[in-house]
Amino acid sequence: MDFQFDARTEELRAGLLEFMDSHVYPAEPVFHEQLGQLEDRWAWDSVPVLAELRAEARRRGLWNLFLPGEHGAGLTNLQYAPLAEITGRSSHLAPPALNCSAPDTGNAEVLAQFGSEAQRKEWLQPLLEGHIRSAFAMTEPKVASSDATNIATRIERDGDHYLINGRKWWISGAMNPNAKILIVMGKTDPAADRHRQQSMILVPRDAPGVEITRGMEVFGYDDHSHGGHAELEFRDVRVPAENLIGGEGDGFAIAQARLGPGRIHHCMRSIGVAERAIELMCARAEERIAFGKPISEQGVVRDWIAESRVRVEQLRLLVLKTAWLMDTVGNKGAHTEIQAIKIATPATVQWILDKAIQVHGAAGLSQDFPLAYAYAQIRTLRFADGPDEVHKNALARHELRRQATARESR
Template identity: 55%
Template structure:
C-alpha cells in the first residue's frame, strides 16, 4: 500500500491550508462572539453569519463537497485522498460546514447518492449539495440500548399509500438547526421478522410534517452544544408517502452499515486534525511558559508528553489511512475490522492528547474555547456511531473467527 499523496491531493491540501489560514483561524473569535450573541438573544441554534459568508467563499474557491467520492456530485476523491483534507478541516470544529463537509449532512448525502430514488435525490440531495438546507439522522432512542441497532422500537407502518411513523429519537444530530428540512429516520416495518437485521427500514420525513416535535436540545457536559447540537424528537402519527421509503422495506440495517462506515472514518480524520492542533498549542506553550525558574520545555514530564502525543497521533493517522485504503480497495464490509479499530483508537488518542494540552495550560486550558470544545467532541465520539465496547467486541469476534475457520 502506498500512502503518498498524489499531486492532485497535494494541491488541494495547499489550497485548503491557505483557506484555513486566510479565512477560518482569523474568524474563530468572531464565530464565538456570534454564537454567544445568539445565545444571549434566546436562540443559540441560529446559523452564524460568518459561516454562511465563508461558505460562498469556499464554494467560489472550488473547495466544496470534497467528501463525496461520486464525481458527478462531489470532488471524486477516494477515502484515502480525502483523509488529509478532512484532517485539515477538522482543526477547527465548525470549519467542515464551511466546505459543506460536516456531519450529519455528509452521511445523509451519501445515503441519498447510494440509495435514494431519482425523485428523492431531486427533492433532498440537490439542495443539500447546494448547501441550501441541512438534515438530521434519527436512529438512537432513549428507551433502549441503541448501541445494538436491532433494539430500536420506533415503528413504520404502511397504511395505503402512506407510512405512519411513531417513536422517539434522541442524539439526533442537526435536529435543532432551523435550516434542517429533512430527517432520515430508522424504524421497524417488520418487527416479527425472524431475521433481526431485516426488521428495520429507513424513511425520509420532511421537518414540517405534522406530528414531528423537537422536545428538547440535549446538553453535552452541561453545555448546550449550540449551534450544531443534538435534539430529542417525538414522532407521533407522522404520515408520509410510501415513496419516501429508502431502498425498500427491511433494508434499513443495510443502509445504516453503508452510512456509518464513511461517517466513522470522517470523524476519525477530523479528530486527528484536532489533536494535531492541540499538540501545536502544547509545543508553543512549552517554549514560552516559565515555571519554577525554567521553561516548561525543560521539564521532563513536558517533553515526555509531547513525544507521546506525537507517537499517538502518527499511529492513529496510519491506522486511519490503512482503513481508508481498505475501504477503497476491498469495500466497507471487508474493511469492517479496520473501521472499528480506528473508531476506538482515534477518539481515545484525541482525548489523551487534548487532555495533556489542557493540563499544560493549567487554568487557562479549562477556559480556552478550542481546547474545551475539542475535548468534549473527542469524548463524545467514544459513544457516537457506536461505543468503544461494541467496536472492541466486534474486533475481537473478527479476530477469533480467523482461528475458528482454521
C-alpha cells in the same frame, strides 16, 4: 510503499491550508461573536461570516469534498483523508464552510447511494447546494441503541402513506430550524429476521406530529454552534409511501453503509484536533514559567509531547491504511480496520487533549482555548456510531475466527 499523496490531493491540500490560514482561523472569533447575536441561537448556519466562508470555499473548488462519485467532488477515501484532517483543526467552522459537516455528510451519502431520483432531487440537491440542513434519527432513550436491532420506533404502512410513532434523542442538528429533513429509522416488520425489521424514511421536520421536546447538552455544552442535539417525539406522523428509502427491511443495511464512511470521516477530522492540541501544548509549554524555568524543560511535559507525537503518527498511518482498503477492497473488506480506527482514534486523541489541558493549567478548562470543548466532543465519539465495547467485541470475534481458520489450514 509509497506514502506520497497524488497530485490532485496535494493541490487540494495546498489550497485548503491556505484557505484555513487566510480565512477560517481569522473567522473563528468572528463566528462565535455573531453566533451570540442571533435571534435564534440554533440557526448557526445563518451566521454572516459562515456564509462568506462558504461562498469563498465554493469559489476555490473546496466544496462537497467528502462525497465520491458524480454527486460530489469525486475523491477517494484516501484523497479525502488528509483534507478532512486539515478541517479537523477548526472542527466547528471548517467542515460546514466546505459543506462537509455531519450529519449532512452521512445523509447525503445515503440519498446518493440509496435514494430514488425524486428523493435526490427534492432533498439531496438542496443539501449539496448548502441550502438546507438535515438530521439522522436513530438513537432512542428507552432502548440500548448500541444494538441497532433494538430500535422501537414504528413505521407502519397505511394505504399510500406510512405512520411513524416513537421517541428519539441525541439527534444532532435537529434543533436548527434549517434542518428541513430527518432520516428516521424504525421498524416496519417486528416479526421479520432481526436485521430485516428496520426501515428508513424521510420525514420533513415540520410534518404534523413531529415535536422537538428539548435540546440536550454534552458535558454542559449545548452545541448550538452545530445545531444542537434534540430529543424528538413522533406521534402519528404521516408521510407519503415514496418517502421510504430503499425497500422495507433495508434500514439496517443502509445504516451500516452510512456509518462506515462516517466513522472514518470522524477519525480523519480527529487527527486534526490532535495536531492542533499538540501545537497549543508546545506553545504553552514554552511560554509558561514555573519554578524558574519554562515548563517545556520539565521531563514529564517533554514525555507528554513526545508521546503525543508518536501516538498521532501511529494513528494517522492506521487511518490512511483504512481509507486505502475502503477504496481497494470496499467497506466490507475493510471492516476490521474501520472498527480498529473507531476504537483507537477517540481514545488516543482524548489522551492527547488531556495532556494539553494539563499543560495549560486552569486555562485549559476555560473557554479561552478550544481544548475543553474538543475534549467533550472527542469523548462523545466513544459512543457515536457505536460504543467502544461493541467494536472491540466484533473485532475480537473476527480475530478469533481468523486465527482458528489459520490453525486449521496448517
